[in-house]
Amino acid sequence: MAIGVKEIKITDTISILLLPLIYALVLGLALYLAKPIKFIGRKQSKVAEGAMVLFIGVLITKLAISSGQAIASIFQVGPALLLQQIGNLGTLIALPIALFFGFRREVIGMTSSICREPNLGVIIDKYGFKSPETRGVLAVFVIGSILGTPFISFxxxxxxxxxxxHPYAYAMASGVGSASMNAAALAPLMHMFPSMATDLEAFAGCSNLLSFCFGIYMCIFVSLPLAERMYKWLSPHIGHDKEETIDDEYAIEGVKHDKYASKEELSSGKIKRWATFLLIFSFTVAVGNYIGYHTSLLDSFIGMIIISLITILGMSLERIIPWNIQSIIYISLIGIIVAIPGMPTADFIVRYVSQIDLTTICTAFLAYVGIAIGNDWEEFKKIGWRGIIITLIVISGTYLCSAGIAHLTLVATGMV
Structure with a gap:
């Protein structure tokens, strides 16, 4: 957070943005892989693995509170902004290509979304950190973080x-749920159509808000089930089924040893572990937020405590209520409801949680991801150049499909 965002200019409209969350991931991995470093090893990587599943709840809570806070704005947007969100399914275009390249269950994580932080959380929560699906989503996340911003600008x-x-359609399509990609995709449009600059900014901002707030639910309820079905239909006919059994065993092993956020019966000991980890994480995020954005350390810490309590409540409900519903659904619903304007809790919660920038939470979260990746670095390296091609197809698919749907809707409704 102290290093901050660094921009590397390539041309007047194309630049590479280096974000604190990338530094954190790389430093976490480097500390694990550096042989002289003795205090971060396999044991610490295992702890990071388990703790990450818990910290995903923090990320989802922050997003849910933002959704509840902006619920009125979301309802006011036009049909084009809403319908173009279906274009996010364009990422699935890459699935058969990934199978052709020899990937197996990794394709589910790689192609079910554009693979930003919320989607990363969904995949880890559903499949476990040591799963091929998570290796896939992590590969696209890392590659997209490095190449995604300059690529989508181009x-x-x-x-x-x-x-x-229409330029409006491209502006809407730029709202992929990533602030850096949103800005990078919008910059060339404003340069090409300066007379429309204000409108382009408005459409891009609303679209990104929708993707930011509800993209995770599109992933959970639509694109992820579709990716599973497509994999089931296509995998017998494309590529080879090598090592699928090994991958499945690997995923089961990763979940079995997760004592920090596993889905065992709720106990006081488990709640104490959650509370301890979340207290440490909250302090880390509050300090990072102070360093990066000069916000009140106390206000940020209070905001993180609120987020942590909602996270614990959601994870507890998953274990108490006898239905097969993931904790992230409970967390999302609670976060949205308590932040809706007019609710007795809204003003207090929004006042403190709004002090915390999402980037700070993601930076702390990805430090743990970097350390956890260390245990599986050899498996991760197998993604290679094929992962770069799949990542670029995933970004292109969601951008062009969203633009196409937005354009058709704008024409059909007579807006252009």
């Missing part, structure tokens, strides 16, 4: 020049 400028769709 894609935006080329598409707007070559494909005759």
């Amino acid at each position: 894609l935006s400028s080329i598409s707007a020049s070559l494909i005759p769709m």
Whole structure:
């Protein structure tokens, strides 16, 4: 957080943004892999693995509270902004290609979404950290974090020049749920259509808000089940079924040893472990937020405690209520409800939680991811150049499909 965001200019409209969350992931992995470092090893990597599942709840809570806070704005947006969200399913175009390249269950994590932080949380929560699905989503996340921003900027400028769709449609398509990619995709459009700059900013901002708030639910309820079905249908016919049994055993082993956030029966000991980890994590995020954004340390810490309590409540409900519902659903519902304007809790919760920037939570979270990746670095390296191609197809699929749907809706409704 002290290093901050660094921008590397390539051209006037294309630049590479280096974010604190990337530094944290790389430093976490480097500390594990560095041979002279003795205090971060397999044991610490295992602890990071288990703790991550808990910290995912923190990330989801922050997103849910933002959704509840902006519920009125979300209902006010037009049909084009809503319908273009279906274009996020364009990532699934990459699934058969990934199978052709020889990936197996990794394709579910790689192609069910654009693989940003919330989607990363969904995959880890559903499949476990040591699963091929998580290796897939992590690969696209890392590659997308490094190459995604400059690539989508280039894609935006080329598409707007070559494909005759309205600039508003491209502005809406830039809202992929990533602030850096949103800005990178919007910059060329504003340069190409300066007279529309204000409107383009408004459409891009609303679209990104929708993706930011509800993209995770599209992943949980639509794209992830579709990716599972497509894999089941296509995998016998494309590629080879090598090592699938090994991967499945590997995933089961990873979940079995997770004592920090496993789905065993709720106990006072488990709640104490959750509370201890979340207290430490809350302090870390509060300090990072103070360093990066100069917010009140006390206000940030109070906000994190609120988020932590909702996380514990959601994870407890998963174990108390006898239905097969993931904790992230309970956490999301609670977070949205308590932050809706007019609710007795809304003003207090929003006042403190709004002090915490999502980037700070993601930075702390990805430090744990970096340490946890260390145990599986050899497996992770197998993704290689094929992962880069799949990542670029995933980004292109969601951007162009969203733009196409937005353009057709704008024409159909007479807005353009």
